[in-house]
Amino acid sequence: MVADKAQELDKFDLQGRRANKISSPLSQLKMSSVFYTYSSMRQPWGVKIPAIPSSTMFHLVLEGEAVVAVDDVLIPLGPGDFILLPRGAGHNIVDVNHTPARDLFENSLEKVTEHYDCLTINKHGHGKVTTTLCGTVLFDNELTASIISSMPDYILITERSKTYQTIQTMVQAIQLETRNDGYGAGLIVSKLADVLILQCIRAWVDEVSDNSQHWLMAHTDKRLSRVIKKIHSDPAAHMDIESLAELSNMSRTSFIEYFKKKLGKTPKKYITDWRLSLAREKLSHGDSHVLHVALSVGYQSEAAFSRAYKNKYGEPPSRTKNTWSI
Known part of the structure; x- marks a missing residue:
């Protein structure tokens, strides 16, 4: 009788694990809209967007060109380009002439619905027009917050991106x-x-993760969720196996074995692959120097970073940067 009960429990556990593999945590992402803004802006124009804690922002260029400035990074956008700022960082969106930005709320906003506004700048001017759809959303659950916290400062999807076709219809x-x-x-x-935001998140996960399903599932694992959050939240930070094992409440040996079982690689290799994936994304879409990228993902020298990068991708980081800058 005890054996029969054990078999039933094993069967239930197996079914549960199968269900977890089939049901991606992406299905649990819950959003509540704060506002969306359709903007028609004629040069010269520039808009300063304040930081909004616990939010995710995006800009979609429908027509014309724009430049988004996040900290010291300038990201040019053309028609159809989509940029997501997962953690609601303050930033500027300006014309290609880099006109000084005015605070968003100093401009004339026309309320269309409770969650949808229209912004018009220099309606009667003679400069080139850029139209955009911008928005800010809040996420409703801890799992979503964990996934979002693992993302970089921005995600850019352009027509050159491998995943662009998946969002083109939207x-x-x-x-x-x-x-x-x-x-x-x-x-x-x-x-x-x-x-569109969900598609962007999915596209990014598929692009930077060697095994996106396992990566997402780790966010729901009681032993690994805090470890994954630490690894992803600050890739430049020093990380040792002992401190990560402590976070998981396991011994060093048990932690390494459990981590490898769940994610298919050791913690050390996972951290290396994650850092290099982020570096590749920054080199592909940004203007930062190779050394700056290396430091931002935890390498102390450009030489060490270049060796690791070439070992993983078969080319030096400078080639990736030059290829995407053409």
Whole structure:
């Protein structure tokens, strides 16, 4: 009888684990809209977006060009380009002439619905026009917060990105709806933008993670969730196996074995792969010097970083940077 009960429990556990593998944590991402803004801006223009804690922001360029400035990084955007700022960092979005930015709320905002505004700058001017859809959303649960905290300062998806085709249809649908004055247009744009953000997150996870399903599942693992959060929240920080094992409440040996079982690689290799994946993304989409990128992901010298990078990707970081800058 005890044996039968044990078999039932094993069967239940196996079914649960199978269900967990099938049901991605992405399905548990819950968003509540704060606001979306459709903007038509004629040069010269520049908008300063304040930081909003516990939020995620995005900009989608529908027409024209723009530049987003996050800290010291300048990210040029063209038609169809989509940038996500996972942790709601303060930033500027300006024209290609880098016109000084004015605070968002110093501009004229027209309220369309509770969650949807229109912004117009220099309506009667003669400069080139840029139209964008921008937004800020809040996430509702701890799992979502954990995943978001693991992401870089920004995620950029352009037509050159491997995953661009997956969001192209949604971009086109948003373009149509933002030009539609019909009933419920504002609500439809908000819902479409929600889906677009989920697609962007999924695309980024697939691009930077060798095994995205295992990476996501680690966020729900009671022993590993704090470890994953620490590794992802500050890639430049010094990390040793002993301190990570402490976070998991396991011995060093048990932690290494458990980590490898769940994520398919040792903690050391996982940290290295994660740092190099982030570095590759920064080199592909940013203008930072190779040494600056190396320091930002935890390497103390450009030489050590270049060796590790070439070993993983088969080319030096300078080639990645030059290829994407063409």
